[in-house]
Amino acid sequence: MGIREDDRQRKAYGKAWEAGLRPAIKGRGWRKYWSSISRQDGPWFICAECVLLWPTRRLQFLLQAKPMTLDPLLWKIIGAKDNETEPLSFRKWGAFICEAPTLAESIVDCGAPEQMASDFVQFAMSERSSILRELSSRPFSDVLAEKADPFGMLSTTKVVSLLDERKYEDAISFLNGKYEKGVSINVVRPDAEGHARSASFFDLARDYALSAKEPMTAETA
Known part of the structure; x- marks a missing residue:
């Protein structure tokens, strides 16, 4: 044929x-x-x-x-x-x-x-x-942790699931240790001066986790 x-x-x-x-x-x-x-x-x-x-x-x-x-x-x-x-x-x-x-x-x-x-x-x-x-x-982050992901296709999902479950320390730990192997989303956003800048989701997620973590830390202090 x-x-x-x-x-x-x-x-x-x-x-x-x-x-x-x-x-x-x-x-x-x-x-x-x-x-x-x-x-x-x-x-x-x-x-x-x-x-x-x-x-x-x-x-x-x-x-x-x-x-x-x-x-x-x-x-x-x-x-x-x-x-x-x-x-x-x-x-x-x-x-x-x-x-x-x-x-x-x-x-x-x-x-x-x-x-x-x-x-x-x-x-x-x-x-x-x-x-x-x-x-x-069980928590969705636990389901994801068991999935083989050699190419990092689920990296963004893993980070967001930890943030969604308010596991900010775990998200920060993941971002500090593994995210460089993941598939990143890059977005263009204006900086403080209004200029377009490319930003990685992983960097934005770390900022989000740190910001969300502060009120929780204050509550437990």
Whole structure:
């Protein structure tokens, strides 16, 4: 099979799969965006994504979750509070977000696109129930601490989760020791003289943690 024909088949399969996704989620509380579906469950943002592994004709189902409070705190720190008005899917696909960890995964062979779309939704619904039970039993920062993250993709999420839980000392310790290995968000902000300056989220987060820590220190003094 030629490259062009293989690419045509890949695109056709992906299009047919997405076409089957919308009726599969109807009335079930999910919202579709591209090859993903998302929802808010109380204090949690839940997102399921399907990745087409075409050379092997397989599908990778992923389920991710994070507290709804994380992204607004990130946006507050970097000065992007207008992002709070964006649709729910922005918390998965938008710029300047806390990456959600993958908490469940399944890889299956490609079958009929409509059936695979239905299977994907069933995966999301089934795994969502068990994950919500786990998430409600302990701090989210503990969940993140157990996730392997060799490239630092979850560094921002780890920092924000500690700040969200008011674990300011732990956040400062993380920032002082590990953040240089993480993936940083850089934002442009005006300085005291009104000139545009690039600032790292990690530096802004340290300032936030130090500022938030002072009242707590005074209360316990």
